[in-house]
Amino acid sequence: MTEPIGVLFVCLGNICRSPLAEGVFRHVVAENGLAARFLIDSAGTGGWHIGSQPDRRSIDVAARHGIDLTGLAARKLQKADFGRFSVILGMDDDNVLNIRAVAAGPAHIAQFHAYATGQPREIDDPYYGGPDGFETAYQIIRSGSGSLMERLLEKAGSIKG
Ligand code: 4NP
Secondary structure, eight states: OOOOEEEEEEESSSSSHHHHHHHHHHHHHHHTTOGGGEEEEEEESSOTTTTOOOOHHHHHHHHHTTOOOTTOOOOBOOTTHHHHOSEEEESSHHHHHHHHHHOOSSOEEEEHHHHHHSSOOOOOOOTTSOHHHHHHHHHHHHHHHHHHHHHHHHHTTOSOO
């Protein structure tokens, strides 16, 4: 069996954007019958929320789109992640800098939207804003997830599975 393609989504707190990306990307690969091809997780560069469920506003926006985030728990990015995951994707440019600052292994580090689509676009931190920021984050993640899946499969050498 082919080794799963490891992709880790990273933001600051691992309670707003990256758990949303984890849930949406899991959903998209499952819709395509490809769940077994991927190892998918999320983490934060900060440790304030370790063990917490995603922010209620992320849970709500995902639920409105048929995706359940309630089983997720925040964790902090670890040095071992740079060996476990092929690709580590920050949601904004600060996340990418923070990931690079602790990088300790072969993982490819990039901004989510730039890697997925070829077009850089930051997913702004929605934590201190209103619910619109969460819907915007969802839409950007959702629109990039299909091309992210295809790009990762292409890089792994097969688009058939
Ligand atoms: P996230 O949002 O990085 O998308 O999870 C944040 C959540 C919490 C904090 C910052 C950003 N915080 O400072 O506690």
